[in-house]
Amino acid sequence: MSMSTADPDLPGPAADPDPGPDPGPGPAPVAADPGSTAAPAPPEPAPAVAAPTTTAPPTTAPTHRVAVVVPAAGRGERLGPGAPKALRELGGLPLLAHAVHTLLAAPSVDVIVIAAPPSPEGVAEVHRLLSGLADLAEAAGHRADTRVVPGGATRQESVALALAALPEDCTTVLVHDAARALTPVDLVEAVIGAVHGGAAAVIPVLPVADTVKAVEGDLVTATVDRSGLRAVQTPQGFTRELLAKAHAAADPAAPATDDAGLVEALGLPVRTVPGHAEAFKITTPFDLVLAEAVLRRRR
Ligand SMILES: Nc1ccn([C@@H]2O[C@H](COP(=O)(O)OP(=O)(O)OP(=O)(O)O)[C@@H](O)[C@H]2O)c(=O)n1
Ligand SMILES: C[C@](O)(CO)[C@H](O)COP(=O)(O)O
Numbered sequence: 006m007s008m009s010t011a012d013p014d015l016p017g018p019a020a021d022p023d024p025g026p027d028p029g030p031g032p033a034p035v036a037a038d039p040g041s042t043a044a045p046a047p048p049e050p051a052p053a054v055a056a057p058t059t060t061a062p063p064t065t066a067p068t069h070r071v072a073v074v075v076p077a078a079g080r081g082e083r084l085g086p087g088a089p090k091a092l093r094e095l096g097g098l099p100l101l102a103h104a105v106h107t108l109l110a111a112p113s114v115d116v117i118v119i120a121a122p123p124s125p126e127g128v129a130e131v132h133r134l135l136s137g138l139a140d141l142a143e144a145a146g147h148r149a150d151t152r153v154v155p156g157g158a159t160r161q162e163s164v165a166l167a168l169a170a171l172p173e174d175c176t177t178v179l180v181h182d183a184a185r186a187l188t189p190v191d192l193v194e195a196v197i198g199a200v201h202g203g204a205a206a207v208i209p210v211l212p213v214a215d216t217v218k219a220v221e222g223d224l225v226t227a228t229v230d231r232s233g234l235r236a237v238q239t240p241q242g243f244t245r246e247l248l249a250k251a252h253a254a255a256d257p258a259a260p261a262t263d264d265a266g267l268v269e270a271l272g273l274p275v276r277t278v279p280g281h282a283e284a285f286k287i288t289t290p291f292d293l294v295l296a297e298a299v300l301r302r303r304r
Pocket of ligand 2: 160182237238239262263264
């Protein structure tokens with residue numbers, strides 16, 4: 006891939022004149038908004054099975070490619086009734102389209118593997134969405150390898166299924182929630198940079214903004230010292246070897262809420278990099294309102 010974050014060919018927002026409070030030395034918001042000027046191409050007939058979708062493979066394949074696994078199979082129960090969360094709309098496009106467009110705009114990302122909502126309709130919808138994005142990327146001269154697998158019953162299982170579909174030559178792997186639809190491309194690049202810099206497991210984190218209490222029922226039992234606490238985001242980055250080892254040792258019956266947790270369970274170190282406020286996870290209806298506002302401000 007050879008795409009810059011400020012590529013004028015891609016539909017992206019203008020630089021934000023008022024970026025608002027920054028969480029620290031994290032990356033600045035970037036022009037990676039898939040929804041600002043163009044929607045994906047009209048839906049095309051989708052394949053009946055989850056065949057890999059490959060768009061314009063590079064003419065000379067590098068031997069150490071970077072892959073991003075995108076768990077997108079969640080139902081979005083906290084968002085309320087409706088389609089699987091990754092397929093719900095934000096600014097006229099599915100959350101997953103926003104997330105994938107950002108990954109397509111990240112210069113260091115070579116391969117994207119999506120764990121789709123597991124129903125045949127969900128998988129077909131993700132194929133349709135990707136073909137729309139591929140048209141856009143190709144028109145702009147960008148190349149990315151995209152694959153789709155049906156996701157699993159838990160996030161951990163969805164990630165494991167996507168890992169099984171990774172091309173052999175991917176030696177760095179990021180895991181990135183479709184639900185973090187507005188994550189800046191610079192954060193993706195920062196995580197890849199940290200892995201390439203020698204950290205085998207890397208996660209973006211933010212300080213905890215609120216006072217934190219321990220409770221039993223409706224009674225407070227303690228005020229927790231939050232100075233050593235961090236809220237964790239994605240993308241989380243790993244050497245492929247370590248991530249594969251962590252998933253191989255994982256217990257499907259007691260799934261971890263994030264991939265770094267599996268590395269911690271091995272007793273191995275996980276490094277942090279500064280996260281970004283706009284990489285928040287769209288979980289509740291209020292998060293969707295917030296995301297719409299962020300998108301409007303980018304435009
Ligand atoms: N079986 C699952 C569950 C979750 N995810 C993905 O993991 C990410 C983080 O999960 P979360 O935001 O908690 O999504 P949901 O599980 O869909 O949310 P809820 O608990 O409200 O249903 C999302 O991109 C989601 O699609 C997944 O791929 N497979
Ligand atoms: C992986 C994650 O996004 C890190 O914050 C998060 O744990 C996933 O969401 P969940 O609500 O814990 O399933």
